[in-house]
Amino acid sequence: MTNFPPPGAGDPSTARGSHPDATADGAAAAPTAPSDPTDLADPTVPTLDDVVDTGDPVIDTSNDGLDDGINRCPKCGSTDVQLRATAGELICLFCRHQWSEARLDETIENGDLTTLTGTTIGSGASDIDASVDVVMTMKCSGCGAEVVVNTAENMTARCHWCRHVLTVNEQIPNGAVPDAVLPFTITHGDAVERIRAFAGKRKLFADRAFAAEFKPENIVGVYMPYMVVDSNASADITGKGEIQTRKYTRGSGDNEETVYDADRYEVRRHVDFTVDDLTVESSAERANFDSSANTNNIINTILPFDTENAVKWNASYLTGYTSEKRDQDVAHLVPEVEDQLLSIARSQVEPSVKKFDRGVCWEVEKLDVHGTRWVSMYLPVWLYSYYHEVKGKGMVHYIAVNGRTGEVMGSVPVSHKRLLAAAVSVGGVIDAGVIALMVATS
Ligand SMILES: [Zn+2]
Numbered sequence: 001m002t003n004f005p006p007p008g009a010g011d012p013s014t015a016r017g018s019h020p021d022a023t024a025d026g027a028a029a030a031p032t033a034p035s036d037p038t039d040l041a042d043p044t045v046p047t048l049d050d051v052v053d054t055g056d057p058v059i060d061t062s063n064d065g066l067d068d069g070i071n072r073c074p075k076c077g078s079t080d081v082q083l084r085a086t087a088g089e090l091i092c093l094f095c096r097h098q099w100s101e102a103r104l105d106e107t108i109e110n111g112d113l114t115t116l117t118g119t120t121i122g123s124g125a126s127d128i129d130a131s132v133d134v135v136m137t138m139k140c141s142g143c144g145a146e147v148v149v150n151t152a153e154n155m156t157a158r159c160h161w162c163r164h165v166l167t168v169n170e171q172i173p174n175g176a177v178p179d180a181v182l183p184f185t186i187t188h189g190d191a192v193e194r195i196r197a198f199a200g201k202r203k204l205f206a207d208r209a210f211a212a213e214f215k216p217e218n219i220v221g222v223y224m225p226y227m228v229v230d231s232n233a234s235a236d237i238t239g240k241g242e243i244q245t246r247k248y249t250r251g252s253g254d255n256e257e258t259v260y261d262a263d264r265y266e267v268r269r270h271v272d273f274t275v276d277d278l279t280v281e282s283s284a285e286r287a288n289f290d291s292s293a294n295t296n297n298i299i300n301t302i303l304p305f306d307t308e309n310a311v312k313w314n315a316s317y318l319t320g321y322t323s324e325k326r327d328q329d330v331a332h333l334v335p336e337v338e339d340q341l342l343s344i345a346r347s348q349v350e351p352s353v354k355k356f357d358r359g360v361c362w363e364v365e366k367l368d369v370h371g372t373r374w375v376s377m378y379l380p381v382w383l384y385s386y387y388h389e390v391k392g393k394g395m396v397h398y399i400a401v402n403g404r405t406g407e408v409m410g411s412v413p414v415s416h417k418r419l420l421a422a423a424v425s426v427g428g429v430i431d432a433g434v435i436a437l438m439v440a441t442s
């Protein structure tokens with residue numbers, strides 16, 4: 001599995017026989033009046049909803065090597081196990097033995113995506129059962145005490161009697177245990193430096209309270225819930241394309257105007273494509289892009305993650321970090337995935353319509369999803385958040401660091417007065433991109 005860059009970033013997916021519809025090509029077609037495009041405008045476009053049902057095949061991704069309760073070091077048996085971010089591996093704090101869980105890619109059949117049909121779901125991506133409590137009581141196998149774990153916040157707890165670490169490894173149907181986890185490899189110290197540098201560059205314009213209260217030490221490592229989706233799809237898109245044939249001026253003086261003549265073509269394209277590791281948010285709150293109340297969308301700007309390196313679930317990867325529980329099922333995320341597949345289809349056909357120098361206006365788009373495979377995954381993000389109030393209206397600002405690549409993005413509350421003053425005092429020599437970002441997010 002490889003990460004899928006955003007649409008428009010080159011030729012990301014493996015297109016098969018893209019735009020083979022030569023007869024529909026504008027060069028071949030005479031510039032006639034367009035034919036009725038409704039033959040492709042099927043209002044009953046099949047959606048993924050049609051194929052999602054309870055009988056979908058499920059890939060069992062549970063980690064057989066682990067039992068609920070105590071997670072022991074394979075070498076010495078200690079339960080003091082946690083992630084060592086510099087290595088991206090688990091480490092036993094007692095004997096310093098280091099190891100990794102198997103990559104999920106190696107344990108599930110990945111095969112040729114062009115043969116993917118129907119809907120396949122990882123056992124950790126199964127529908128959430130609302131009746132399953134997030135609070136779990138676990139029996140300590142060390143001393144027999146009963147220890148409570150709130151799976152909404154933690155996946156491990158230390159037994160208050162014998163100090164064994166208890167871990168939730170079983171895939172409980174409450175969305176708290178995903179199919180796979182991508183461990184942090186950016187350390188807390190590294191994230192602090194990156195956030196300090198990011199905020200430092202913007203300090204000149206930042207709201208005074210933000211600058212004064214800025215404490216990068218407050219950043220926390222959070223595993224965010226995502227669905228990672230492989231897809232096999234086709235798309236038919238039709239529209240009108242124009243090629244300029246003449247450009248001339250009419251009239252004179254103030255009445256002079258430029259006139260363009262163009263031939264108009266009906267353009268149809270068909271593309272078959274596969275997509276590997278499309279990454280979509282699976283927490284409703286995080287996917288809420290209401291930019292007047294929060295700046296959640298920032299987290300999506302630090303994509304992509306190297307999801308192909310995600311490993312099988314082991315709760316010890318989360319020790320010392322927090323996590324956010326998934327609350328969206330596959331069916332909820334189908335529209336978002338279809339949206340993304342359509343924009344990928346558009347970017348796939350783009351190179352074939354360059355000859356239409358006045359552009360193509362797509363009118364009808366039909367997506368046909370042949371198959372999808374869904375796995376749920378925790379992705380690592382360092383977060384610094386800051387609650388900022390302007391005229392009684394609260395806004396949460398975030399600076400986020402990709403826990404694998406170190407990519408930083410964030411919003412810093414801006415003082416417009418200071419922004420203007422700075423622009424004047426340095427004679428306008430300011431990175432326009434920086435201003436645009438900050439104004440847009442302030
Ligand atoms: Zn050990």
Ligand SMILES: [Zn+2]
Nearest residue numbers: 140143159162
């Ligand atoms: Zn105990």
